[in-house]
């Protein structure tokens with residue numbers, strides 16, 4: 285236990301100390317939103333004290349630290365989230381891609397516990413059984429990745445999932461649903477910070493949805509440039525419903541349908 289803990293009176297200093305503690309640089313995230321989330325967390329966990337006291341507790345309590353990290357990065361998701369957009373993926377995006385290639389490289393960036401990545405795998409299995417594919421799921425939060433690798437989910441994760449799909453690709457265990465092993469075969473889950481880590485290349489499809497909402501404009505610019513660089517020509521970037529790429533023509537990403545952009 286440190287008796288000489290630095291006094292963190294300002295947000296700026298909190299950000300610096302938290303970066304050292306967690307590896308997450310909150311300078312890439314919108315200040316007002318982050319402050320609100322930090323204060324919310326401090327209040328609900330009865331940390332009426334200042335940032336200094338809170339940070340000290342965080343550094344000594346791994347469970348609280350995990351909870352806080354989760355709270356900051358927000359990993360709410362579900363299978364077939366915005367199902368109409370997955371219909372477009374199935375009816376237009378993948379059919380166009382398979383015309384040119386028979387081995388697709390797909391990526392769910394900011395995959396949370398894997399629901400989005402498994403949604404892609406289910407659609408590939410169900411409707412494109414003759415197409416080879418690999419799916420990468422990445423996230424900054426190691427705890428959600430553990431769940432993704434296990435493939436165990438609660439009923440509420442399936443609110444948008446068609447019943448026949450649920451029956452076919454999952455087994456009901458002890459009040460939880462388990463992804464069948466078949467589906468896991470072409471999937472990899474990896475820890476990655478989208479803002480600072482390098483990206484793999486040669487993707488045909490990247491989904492990055494509901495991840496950048498709290499990123500600063502500079503961080504978003506950097507990220508979309510990196511995505512454009514790692515897509516194959518003709519490859520598709522799928523963004524969240526509030527994450528339009530207005531004014532990003534210079535990246536060579538052309539809208540082909542709402543929230544789907546094609547690399548030229």
Ligand SMILES: C[S@@+](CC[C@H](N)C(=O)[O-])C[C@H]1O[C@@H](n2cnc3c(N)ncnc32)[C@H](O)[C@@H]1O
Nearest residue numbers: 357359360361394396423424425477478493494
């Ligand atoms: C709301 S979830 C989105 C899950 C899924 N893409 C969806 O749309 O349902 C946001 C995820 O982004 C992750 N995330 C936040 N900042 C990140 C970063 N810098 N690098 C990688 N993942 C990040 C969070 O850990 C969280 O799991």
